[in-house]
Amino acid sequence: MKRTVRRSDCPINYALEMFGDGWSLLVIRDLMFTERRTYSDFLNAEEGMATNILASRLKKLQGDGLVRKTGTGRGARYALTPKGLDLLPAMLELIAWSGKHDRFTGAPKGFLTRIQKDRGRVMAEFRSRLSQEYEIGNR
Amino acid sequence: MKRTVRRSDCPINYALEMFGDGWSLLVIRDLMFTERRTYSDFLNAEEGMATNILASRLKKLQGDGLVRKTGTGRGARYALTPKGLDLLPAMLELIAWSGKHDRFTGAPKGFLTRIQKDRGRVMAEFRSRLSQEYEIGNR
């Protein structure tokens, strides 16, 4: 997936060109569902991504406007932009899908139930919390 | 992404291990939203995937139970399994996301509106049609 021109205007293809690799979505997941916000936080996630891959993915995600970096050097922190945050519904559906089909899923049962029964509420909660986090970064 | 052991039990990671590359989701898209059902159909999709990559992805998708092949050789056809079809909600959300954020999206405006206003109905239609297609393959 190193291309300069878009392969097509298909919306699924657009999504793939934004985060169609084995790692980008993990960064988005971290920013969306965990407290991980720094470079080393991401590195320390269970999946163990390589440092050069993380650096390149963070650059690409920023370039595509999904993620924003505030601060530099030691104190740098990352956050989802509104565009990144808009992936929340898709992420919840992916979680629901894996929760249903992966026998060994680590997704908390209670969370899966809440996605199913109270999708709108769950979305509103995350959206509110994360957009607030983004706003704070604007100051 | 050539691994033998799972990186984690995270549901997002599970999804990535199933189709976390630049091509698999295009095959799923073809089976879900287009009439493409054969090897050469997939090859002829606009994005132009390489034949060896297509072969390896079809094998993996079958191995993971997302896609089923009926017939052999010249007459072979592919279809989504129930597990593959269950990706429909996630796919619709991805389409909605790209429709919102890609200035040049090829997603038909009417379809985007229908996803937004009548999500349940759209899902029911696809689900019914595609599961019927799957059943027919059972005979």
Add this chain to the structure above:
DNA sequence: CCGTGAAGCTTGTAATTTGCAAGCAAAGTA
């Protein structure tokens, strides 16, 4: 301030994977 150490990357390199071109067998077709 000066040394130390951790955070945040960059660089080098070997191993994998990809993209592209050929090749090939089986099933239609003429």
Add this chain to the structure above:
DNA sequence: TACTTTGCTTGCAAATTACAAGCTTCACGG
């Protein structure tokens, strides 16, 4: 029976990844 698709497999150069090492900036203790 020869010809042509279809559905792949194989070979290889080029790109990407994984892994390890190194560099630089900044915070903190003394």
